[in-house]
Amino acid sequence: MRDVNIPKQGSLICRGQGRSYGDAAISSQGQVMLSERLNRFLAFDDSTGILTAEAGATLAEILETFVPRGWFPAVTPGTQYVSIGGAIAADVHGKNHHHAGTLGVHVTELELMLADGHRQRCSPEKNESLFWATLGGMGLTGIITEASFRLIPIETAxxxxxxxxxxxxxxxxxxxxxxxxxxxxxxxxxxxxxxxxxxxxxxxxxxxxxxxxxxxxxxxxxxxxxxxxxxxxxxxxxxxxxxxxxxxxxxxxxxxxxxxxxxxxxxxxxxxxxxxxxxxxxxxxxxxxxxxxxxxxxxxxxxxxxxxxxxxxxxxxxxxxxxxxxxxxxxxxxxxxxxxxxxxxxxxxxxxxxxxxxxxxxxxxxxxxxxxxxxxxxxxxxxxxxxLRAMYPRLEEWQRIKQVVDPERRFQSDLSRRLQLAGTL
The missing domain is CATH 3.30.70.2520 (Alpha-Beta Plaits)
Structure with missing residues (x-):
């Protein structure tokens, strides 16, 4: 576990590899935390294919290490130069969504650093409301510090x-x-x-x-x-x-x-x-x-x-x-x-x-x-x-969770401000 310090004042958004096409990882009115150095592999279970990695690890690093061992990400977007934290925050999908779903379906647990500095582990079975608010939550519920997710076995590259x-x-x-x-x-x-x-x-x-x-x-x-x-x-x-x-x-x-x-x-x-x-x-x-x-x-x-x-x-x-x-x-x-x-x-x-x-x-x-x-x-x-409100019918449900875990709206981006994702101030 590495130390991750949240500034005591002002807003913050975490940036992975910056591959989002819009303003999701930009904050012109706050601070941006870079996560490239938070990139260690922490554990791998070759009986289940579950890899635990820090959120700054990229798909490219995973592929380089695990393809020669016969494993491949269960879901991959159209670039390998994305961080795991960013991929979870966007709940990325691939060419196999009609069979395998999003990356989030294959995440078994993640660790989230909340606005008050506390670390919270969540999964589909534990703190599940926070887990499902974080998948696709565009980094606005907290900083993803590490995650466990499934790889699939392959016979060849x-x-x-x-x-x-x-x-x-x-x-x-x-x-x-x-x-x-x-x-x-x-x-x-x-x-x-x-x-x-x-x-x-x-x-x-x-x-x-x-x-x-x-x-x-x-x-x-x-x-x-x-x-x-x-x-x-x-x-x-x-x-x-x-x-x-x-x-x-x-x-x-x-x-x-x-x-x-x-x-x-x-x-x-x-x-x-x-x-x-x-x-x-x-x-x-x-x-x-x-x-x-x-x-x-x-x-x-x-x-x-x-x-x-x-x-x-x-x-x-x-x-x-x-x-x-x-x-x-x-x-x-x-x-x-x-x-x-x-x-x-x-x-x-x-x-x-x-x-x-x-x-x-x-x-x-x-x-x-x-x-x-x-x-x-x-x-x-x-x-x-x-x-946005017409397109995402569960937005108000997400906003209620956001209010609980980040009442002062410490986690903001230019995207969240433009779309008033957390509601109007």
Missing amino acids: AIMAEHNPASDLEVTFKWLEDTDYDDQYTVAWIDCASARRHFGRSIVMKGHHARRDELPDDWKDPFFVPPLCSKSIPFNFPSFVLNRFTMAVFNERYYRHQGRKKGSFITDYASFFYPLDALAHWNRLYGRRGFLQYQVAIPDPYAHEGIRRLLEHLINSRQGAFLAVLKRFGSANAGLLSFPVAGYTLALDLPMTGKKVLNLLQQLDELVIKYGGRVYLAKDACLSPES
Whole structure:
């Protein structure tokens, strides 16, 4: 157990690896605590796969240590450069949510430092209300100092993958819901530049941790991981480079290139789960103004119609999305502010164009509310307090717990202030 000191005055938010797309780990009116040095592995039980680690440990460090031993995180987001504390605070999900749920489902216990400096252990069975308020609570219930969570056994470090083109949105939905086609991990890349008869066409990507008997004969070491071939974007691209015309060209080439792949193929886990990690400073592609990532969840039975309406509105706005990803969600967990709900989630990367894109996102928020959905707080940058309250029906329940454990609202971020997460002062 390491000492973690909370300042006696002022507000505080803990920052992991800073991979949240918005202002969740920023505090312009308070202090920010960095957690990189709080990164030790404390215990591992190879009979259950339960790892106990300090909250500053990253997925990259876990993968480096445990993949060669035959273990893999039960849930991983799209980058390995996130801290465990940050991943729990955002209750991250992955390509297997429809099978495995969020990371929080696999957390057996966590230690939380409260605003008064006391440490509190909580789990689904002990202090459970605080536990479920912390999962997805964006670091506002206290500082996560350590956590215990499950890893899953794997036979190899490889992924048996398959990519298939879907001609339109209906075919995409059909494949994502086909249990015969589905795999351990399944996700669809959506072409947001295509309309009319190709509206919503996609590349549906699926895969699973390869078994040893699925490896080719020349793959001698089942846990061999190729060195990361990291490239870097050396400068900010001019803002005119990414526009709806260049995006359309890129999407056409990507769709045709991926559509030519036939059958299953072996790939390494980093290429499958973390393709952007191999491109340092990839955000520079969007120029100095950057981009906004907008991710929503639309619940069943309105998911098909809601996702269609969102994509139609995006295309009609004539504002291109450089990247769009569609995934199925399984059942929601008990996290009061956890993002996933049974249905579908759509994530969009939108170049920052000022008021034009902000107005678009406000319009999309209205559609999301109409279909009973919500915006992911870990990627939000411009949601309003009123929209938040319409999207998260258990917010008041979370606020009551927040009031008990942090009555003076010591834990605050720019996100919490903007959204009045703890209520108005």
